[in-house]
Amino acid sequence: MAEADTDTQQSNDQCKALTEDGERCSRPAKDDGFCFQHDESDPTVSDSQAVEDEQAEEDEQAEQPADAESEEEPRSRDLGADMTAEEKTDPDEVDADVDTDHEEIEGVLAVRRTVQSSAGELIGREFDAVSEIAPTDDGWRAVVEVVERRAVPDTQDIIGRYEIELNENATVHGYRRLDRYRRGDTAAFD
Known part of the structure; x- marks a missing residue:
């Protein structure tokens, strides 16, 4: 009590x-x-x-047995209630035959795998991330980030951004450091 x-x-x-x-x-x-x-x-x-x-x-109410069609129909009406006619899209009218260059996607993935596996060894520092991959006239350009110096807290780590040049076959041709920054400094990229 x-x-x-x-x-x-x-x-x-x-x-x-x-x-x-x-x-x-x-x-x-x-x-x-x-x-x-x-x-x-x-x-x-x-x-x-x-x-x-x-x-x-x-x-x-949701647990009560209902016909599948009658349950789905009100839901779709509710989802479109706040949408204008221009914002609504009929799935049957969407062009499913959009031309996608799968070879280029495969190329980007191959470059990413190459850069991830070799950047740390190539630059001689701990690999951190791939921040950019772009095609060039001669092949590919990748920008990677490596940890140049660890610190406590980790927001004070010194990160180096490096540009790596690759040919069409994702073979590395060279690299150069673009800049350095503290991990916690985002103002430089805004």
Whole structure:
């Protein structure tokens, strides 16, 4: 009995607002039942219970047996309710014969595999990432990032960006360093 009174007292002393995760705020409540950060405009535990009840009703309706066609039809209407006529696309009208150059995709993948497997050894540093692959007149150009110096925290690592030139067959012809930056510095690329 004393434990139940303690739990009730503790829940009354706790803020009744919900956090973004849907959990109850753990801060102590003021006289109005909310902490210093929340007020009446924030969702409360009682509000969330109403939402949970509505969700349970929707789940029950979804579990009821229904004809597959009748279930799918309203769903598609709901999805298009906020869309204009220009934004809606009929799947039957989509041109499935779009010309895709599979050879170029295979070429990019071959260059990526070559660069990943050889960049660290070629440059003499720990490979970190491939940031760019582009075709050129003579073959391919890849930009890779390697860790030139490890640091703690890792946002202070020194990263080198290197350009690697490859021929049409993804054979490396040369490389050069483009620049260096700290891993945490994103301003240089904005």
